[in-house]
Amino acid sequence: MLYREAGDFKTSYVDDGQTFPIRFDRWGYYAVLAIAFLVIPFVINDYWANAVFVPFLIYAIAALGLNILTGYCGQVSLGTGGFMAVGAYACYKLMTSFPDVSIFFHVLIAGGITAGVGMLFGLPSLRIKGFYLAVATLAAQFFLVWLFNKVPWFYNYSASGQISSPERTVLGYIVTGPNTHAWAKYLFCLVILVLLAWIARNLTRGSVGRRWMAIRDMDIAAEIIGVNPLTAKLSAFAVSSFFIGVAGALFFSVYLGAVEVGEAFGIQKSFLVLFMIIIGGLGSILGSLAGAAFMVLLPVLLKNILVGQLGWPTDLAAHIEFMIVGGLIIGFLILEPHGLAQLWRLTKEKLRLWPFPH
Amino acid sequence: MLDAGTDGYVTEDGRKIGGVLMEMKNITLRFGGVEAIKDISFDIREGEIRAIIGPNGAGKSSMLNVISGFYVPQEGEVWFRGQRRPQMKPFQVAAQGIARTFQNIALFEGMSVLDNIMTGRLTQMKSGLAAQTVWLGKAQREEVANRARVERVIDFLEIQHIRKTPVARLPYGLKKRVELARALAAEPMLLLLDEPMAGMNVEEKEDMSRFILDVNDEFGTTIALIEHDMGVVMDLSDRVVVMDYGKKIGDGTPDEVRNNQDVIDAYLGVSHD
Numbered sequence: 001m002l003y004r005e006a007g008d009f010k011t012s013y014v015d016d017g018q019t020f021p022i023r024f025d026r027w028g029y030y031a032v033l034a035i036a037f038l039v040i041p042f043v044i045n046d047y048w049a050n051a052v053f054v055p056f057l058i059y060a061i062a063a064l065g066l067n068i069l070t071g072y073c074g075q076v077s078l079g080t081g082g083f084m085a086v087g088a089y090a091c092y093k094l095m096t097s098f099p100d101v102s103i104f105f106h107v108l109i110a111g112g113i114t115a116g117v118g119m120l121f122g123l124p125s126l127r128i129k130g131f132y133l134a135v136a137t138l139a140a141q142f143f144l145v146w147l148f149n150k151v152p153w154f155y156n157y158s159a160s161g162q163i164s165s166p167e168r169t170v171l172g173y174i175v176t177g178p179n180t181h182a183w184a185k186y187l188f189c190l191v192i193l194v195l196l197a198w199i200a201r202n203l204t205r206g207s208v209g210r211r212w213m214a215i216r217d218m219d220i221a222a223e224i225i226g227v228n229p230l231t232a233k234l235s236a237f238a239v240s241s242f243f244i245g246v247a248g249a250l251f252f253s254v255y256l257g258a259v260e261v262g263e264a265f266g267i268q269k270s271f272l273v274l275f276m277i278i279i280g281g282l283g284s285i286l287g288s289l290a291g292a293a294f295m296v297l298l299p300v301l302l303k304n305i306l307v308g309q310l311g312w313p314t315d316l317a318a319h320i321e322f323m324i325v326g327g328l329i330i331g332f333l334i335l336e337p338h339g340l341a342q343l344w345r346l347t348k349e350k351l352r353l354w355p356f357p358h
Numbered sequence: 359m360l361d362a363g364t365d366g367y368v369t370e371d372g373r374k375i376g377g378v379l380m381e382m383k384n385i386t387l388r389f390g391g392v393e394a395i396k397d398i399s400f401d402i403r404e405g406e407i408r409a410i411i412g413p414n415g416a417g418k419s420s421m422l423n424v425i426s427g428f429y430v431p432q433e434g435e436v437w438f439r440g441q442r443r444p445q446m447k448p449f450q451v452a453a454q455g456i457a458r459t460f461q462n463i464a465l466f467e468g469m470s471v472l473d474n475i476m477t478g479r480l481t482q483m484k485s486g487l488a489a490q491t492v493w494l495g496k497a498q499r500e501e502v503a504n505r506a507r508v509e510r511v512i513d514f515l516e517i518q519h520i521r522k523t524p525v526a527r528l529p530y531g532l533k534k535r536v537e538l539a540r541a542l543a544a545e546p547m548l549l550l551l552d553e554p555m556a557g558m559n560v561e562e563k564e565d566m567s568r569f570i571l572d573v574n575d576e577f578g579t580t581i582a583l584i585e586h587d588m589g590v591v592m593d594l595s596d597r598v599v600v601m602d603y604g605k606k607i608g609d610g611t612p613d614e615v616r617n618n619q620d621v622i623d624a625y626l627g628v629s630h631d
Contacts, residue, residue, distance in 0.1 A: 013505045014498065202493035206501055207476075207483035210469070214477050217466035224426055224464075225540065226452030226481035235487060283468065 003351045019201055025348075036190060041183040049182035050255075056296045057189035058250045063276040063288035064200050065243025070274070071282035072204055073236035074216030075125050079118075079137035081269035082144035083241050085261050086114045087248030089154050092163040095176075095253065096156060103168040103175060103253065107192065111246035117144075118241020125233050129219075141270055148261040164258035176253045185254050192250065196243055200285055203239060212236050213283070244273075279332060281341025290340040298325055366403065369596050376404030378440075379580050380425065380548060385434035387420055394420040395431065396604040402548065407574055408582045409591045412601035413624060418584045419461060421601070422550050425582070426458050427451035439547075453481045457541040458550035461584075463533045467526045471536050474525055475511060478543030479504040511542045514576075515569060531562040535569070542573060549573065551583040555590055563587065567594055592616065600624070 003024045010016040020026040044053065062080060069075050090110035095103065121140040125133050148154050155163045167177030174180050175188045203209055211232040214222035223229055252259045259265075272295060280291020299321055306317035336343045366376045380402040387395040395417045402408045410418045423429040424436070427448040436443045438454065446454075457478065466474050483504060489496040512518055515535055520528060525536060534554065541549055554570065555563045567590055573579050585591045591598065592612040600608035600615055602624040608615045615621055 013502045013509075017501065017505070199491050202497070203487070203490050206490050206493065206497050207480055207485065208487060208490045210473060210477050211480060213469055213473070214466050214480075217468045218464055220428075221460065221464035221466070222477075223448045224428065224452060224458060225477055225544070226449045227477075228447075228449045239487070 003348070003354075017205065019205075033194070037187075041187055044182045044186050046182045049186050051300050052297065053186050054189055054255050056293055057186070057193045058247050058255055059273065059276060059296055060289050060292040061189075061193055061196055061250070062244050062247035062273045063280065063292045064196060064285065065240045065247065066273050067277045067280075067282065067284070067288045068200060068204070068212070068243065069236050069240035071277055071284065071287075072209060072216060073212035073233065073240075074129075075122070075233060075236060076130065076134040077137040077240070078134050078267070078270045078274065079121060079140035079144070080244055080273045081265040081267060082141040083114050083118055083244040084248030084251060084269060085144050085148055085265035086117045086241075087111060087245030088252035088259055088265065089148050089163065089261075090114065090245065091249035091253055092156075092165065093154070095166060095168055099166070099168070102170050104170050104188075106168070107246055107249045107253070110249040111242040114245020114248065115238040115242040118237045118244070119234050122234055122237030122241075125237065126230060138267075141267055145261055145265060160260075162258050162260050163252065165253040168253070176257070178257065180254075189250055189254060192246060196246065197285060197289070200243070200288075204285070208235065216283075275329065277339075279329060279339055281339030284339070284341035286344065287339050287341030290344070294340065298328065369406075373405065373575075373596075375406045375596065378402070379404045379438070380582075381437040382421075382424070383435040383437065385421070385424060385431045385436070387417075387424060387429055387431045393604050395424070397434075398601070398604075398606045399434075400599050400606065400609055402580060402582055403597075404580055405574070405578055406580060406596045407570070407594055408580075409595035409598045410582065410584050410601065411586075411588070411591055411598060412607075415603075416601040417604040418601055419552060422458065422552050422582070422584060425451075425548075426456060426550060449481075452544070455544075455547035456550065457544040457546035457548075459534075459537045459541050459552060459554060461552040461556065463530075463537055465525045465533055465537055465540070468524075470522050470524055471517065471528070471539075472508070472512075472521045474536055475508050475539045475543045476504065478511075478540040479508060481544060507545070508543050511539050514572070515539050515542070531558055531565075534558070534562075534566065538566075538569065542577075542579075545577070547580060549579050549581045551581060551585075553584055553586065555585060555587055563590060570594060 003022065008023055010021070020029055040053070062084060066077065066080055069077050087110045090113040091106050094101075094106040094109055098106070121137060124136040128136060149161065155161055165176045167174055167179060169175065170188060173184050175184050204212070211222070211227045214225070214227050215229060215232050219229060222232070248265065251264070256264060276291035276295050277288055278291070279294055280289070281287025302321045302324055303317060306312045306320060307314055312320075332340070366374060368374055378401045381399075382401070383399050385395055385398050386393065398421070410421060412418050420429060424431050427446045427450065430445055466477065469477075483500055485497045485500050512521060515538065517532065517535055517539060520532060525533065528536065538551075538554065551570070555566050558566065570581060570583070571594065574581055583595070595612060597610060598608070598612055598615045599606060600618070600621045607620040607624055608618040610618070
């Protein structure tokens, strides 16, 4: 009843192309933004920031990036962990080489460097596709992790082989290092996520996004109607790697603080982000966020219920947790193979007619 | 407008056909040992509806693929607008103003009808990654301007009601129409149609024929088409090329072709000696 488009007339193509064409959606979106910016920073504590919000925001950025490449442009990648490592190490080198520059710029430049590396490893996509491309990106994953382990220059010759983030600020507020306030971490990641999500939406709604989707749906037809596959695929790799690089930089500098590359950015990271976009929905921005939320929140929720409420031993709970998460993933995919975003879309379609479906 | 354009002709129904828009000179195309096209020459004139017909396996689709740059012939030259065309990738051919549809529908199934037709405008949309990132400004203006042109095509082909429908949900006949819309959205100089009426019922065929004539009439688009329905071909086209086993066996107006003994033999299956 409230959720309807009747009477909401669009009189220009700009209105017709807006992100939330239905008024109710638009209000909901503004409300979420208002709560995220004006309420949560004042009530957040260290537990909520470190266990829930910061990892969610960072994984959402990585999922957006992978979704641009896999969901929109159809190029399967298993190199996400490796590209996150590039972002992390680039950020580390920048932080230690230019300590006076705001870390905001370090994070963005780290993304830019990752974009270059991503384009390099995207070159095979011009020749091969599908599973074969996935294997080629797997090579990127292992090569990059190996590289950051073996070349001491990347970790500034530290004895442990780890990198750890020094204290850096944005506009005078500390956002990295052990003295950071929860709200500062949260707001820093939130601002970057909102900015990147807006960019992802802009890129996928216009001609660039249509080139990507044309390549995804039928590459031969795309070429015949005038899409240059070289620029389309490489731009997807570049943009995707930029997002993933930013996520890696934040993951290292803001979230973990100290990182050992094989442990933090191994192959399991690549799969985790891939699961996020499959569960959330390929080719959907909302899906990337929903998938990241699902994969980050569910284990926390289960742990709270099993250990906190039912009082089970931690190790037992940890194993059961794996089983439940796995089972839920399978369940969700059987229920809706196109992910949470499609589930949401169908709900909205039903809502439009509710309560008079005829 | 064209240098070769001095010798046009007037059709029976009084339309003026201009000079040579595209000329195929001695095209030979081989796949390994198989010669799909053997030394074929013909021209397509500005404003004309040119049909390529022939039995199955005659090399018609291969010829269309040569025109759209998908196959590179081993011998022969392609001339477009009075200039010899160097070897090009298909997307460069598209940028020259040649659009096409496919025998098996080649729409982008994951996108809406509107998005599919908008992809037809991609050769004209120049705003770069940076402008698209910010959206407001150049990218949005470009989007709106191209949307307006696409809406004209949507009106023209009478598919307003399915604008926002995902393509995967459409029935076959409408998909064919959307594919034509995508090709038309590019505002091509030369439109290639590969069996636009395959698998349609009589009513849909009549609709499609009307659209093809209207496109030619209103936009002045030159059309080259492959079709198996002889009735449709003879009604629509100004001149017809007939191919058989990769060779050209006839070329001329529908009436000339109809009375050509080689063509009759090819269609009736007289043995080749």
